[in-house]
Amino acid sequence: MYDAIVVGARCAGASTALLLARRGHRVLVVDRSSFPSDVISTHFLWPHGMSYLNRWGLLDQVTAVTPTHESVDVVNDGIRLTGSVPTELLREYFRDLHGDDSGVVRSFASVRRRVLDQILVEAAAKAGAEVRTNVTVRELIIEDGRVVGVRGRAAGGETFEDRARVVVGADGRNSFVARALDLPKYDERPRCTFAYWSYFSGFDLGPGQIHRRGRLACAVVPTNFEQNMVLVWGPSDWSREFRADVPGNFQKALDFVSPELGEVVRTRGTREERIYGTLDQSGFLRQLHGPGWVLVGDAESSKDQCTAIGMTHAFRDAELASAALDRWLTGDASVEEAMTAYEGRRRSQNAAAYYDYVCTLAEMRPYRHDELQLFVALRGNQQETDRFIATHADIAPVSEFFQASNLFLLNDAAKESSADHPVFENFAETSRSYQQNLFA
Template sequence: MPHARTHDRYDVVIAGARVAGSATALLLARAGVRVLVVDPVERGRDTLSTHALMRGGVMQLSRWGLLDAVRRAGTPRIETTTFHYGSGADSDVIRVAIEPEGDVDGLYAPRRTVLDTILADAAREAGAELRYGWALADVKQTPNGHVTAAVLRGPDGAEHEAPTDVLVGADGLRSKVARSLGARTQQLTSHATASIYGYWPGLDADGYHWYFGEGLAAGVIPTNDRQACVFVSMPPSRLRAVGGQGLHRLFHDVVGAVSPDLRARLESTGAVPRLRGFAGAPGMLREAAGPGWALVGDAGYFKDPLTAHGMTDALRDAELLARAILRGRSGGTTMDDALLAYQEARDALSLGLLEVTDQIASLSWTRDEVQRLHRTLSGEMRAEVDVIRAWDRLRTAA
């Protein structure tokens, strides 16, 4: 390997410029921290997502002054969430109104081309340095394992060493940071669903809709450009059986099984959107902190997408981590202790969500059981919102 050229020192280097990485950078940069963010892909590239933000995430975007940008991008306001259990005349339909709270007038489900860009641009405006087309190549550590620098590979293939106090892995489920530092998996769930996603114009969806049938599920999530993200979830074996060539037929078969009405509505649009499949992955909770490093977003904590809580988790944990790093820099505690406290706080908020999501992802529930699981999920989300409200009160008091 050629010798890596050494760059200026950064307080924090973040690998990954999507929701978790850009949000962490934004909060740190606003506090005067010198932050470098690198990402191997170009700014604003789309990625698989359910897009749905829950109340906690919308509250944070509002407090950070970014919710208006989400609205200006044409992201529709979600005023209701509807759960459909069973199909046809025998189904139970439960409609929940989204109560306004302060500036949070509803929920939002921005495309990743919208949200990732808003967060990254806000981080740059706050003073963070963002480099697209740059990847983490290696990590430098002391003999006792303390991170001292990130080795970065630029677009020309040359390597550059960036000394740092803290390296943050916000680089997704297959995190290079986690692999390089040997982050242990603390929890691994038993279940996973496979999914197929597409975007439908002209669907006229009135809020989030979640459908639960026998061993299958689906969702409709209004997003930007007058489109709705429509997804189906199933056991991974069903997706493996058809491969890439049978996505459309399988998609419509699953939609028809959970809601013949939804299938008819999709077909009435005349649209034939591109469909993308996700083979599924077990949920996991990784060790999220060590000497001079931390993980945030999917790099440290991944749940089955069926509960559509990943982006909300990413925003929540970005703020937990940023607050921890600022405490470590203040001198009131060591940085390593602050990062370990971040991991403990993340785990306390995540374990219940991880467990109930795994049970829902089993797809082996009865109608009564899945409704009970959703009540449990709602309780976990309320606890999360209470924590975020406390952050809001602290900011107001300051």
């Protein structure tokens, strides 16, 4: 009998297993993959994601092989904002969510999953968790309405059956655990983005850059193996036309969104791998927990990749869920009390507001005139620029930055500073052209 069986051994699952094992619980974590291996992912970590790794004593392993920076460039219709996340906002985030602010760092990084997931799996095993890879969970064992274990098959054909006090579903947006429990999705947001990316050597542009123009966006971020991840995305209703010529449209999108970046990739870049893609990134929520089970990461809340928050949120969920489960497993709280506390933090007003923020961005509509004025105003206000980046990354509450009084002050300052910016010269005509499908 295990205390916990964790289904899924990547960011959410390996982290949950690691933290439970460190608290002295008997943990089994299983995954159908072998490690090291890659998986579809933006593999970007915001500063609170890096801070979780530091809290767990794993950051040095990541930074030893991964470039890091303390700032990021966000460029909307040519309006460039460069900022970082203030330490105090990070400390407030951890105090509010976890009760302590230890391990805070301000760095950003893009970590390949073959690197990061291997570090997490090895750390979970070192902490005492039993790790099984190349196994497939085929059935949840349910007795008297409660999940009590799993049945599955190893790569060699051997079957297994194991039982636990709780089963953790950490197996992604297409979670087997959620499907086996017949959990419905709710608050679904079908409007989302398509995304294509690959890895290029031959240039170093420093900190990560995120560009947006009209209904398209691109990003370039330094990653492992002296390469850069280059990503383009747009509204899902344009994906069919994009797929007609992926390599050509990949470059066309870069040239449209950021001619400078497009030129660098075309003339200096060497593509080291094939172009990867994903089309269905619709958002949804699922029930968080029930008798004998709990979900973490994308299994319970999946959001579009446009803010690259998935891995950071997986770490957040792992720390919240493991703390709640530990209270129950050690007898400090009833299962109802522990899970209610977990749900309260995961389904908070701030979490709901950020989910709505991401889903709205994922519609990829062109920015309005007043929204662009806001970005222009931010150029002259580093404190508010940093707070905007922290809000975009779900470190500071969306409601605080976008409250009416704050926007009124910023937009009032923007009226003069936006007058000479090229994007406003013929805004109506430009906005109409941004609605046209570049790939049709």
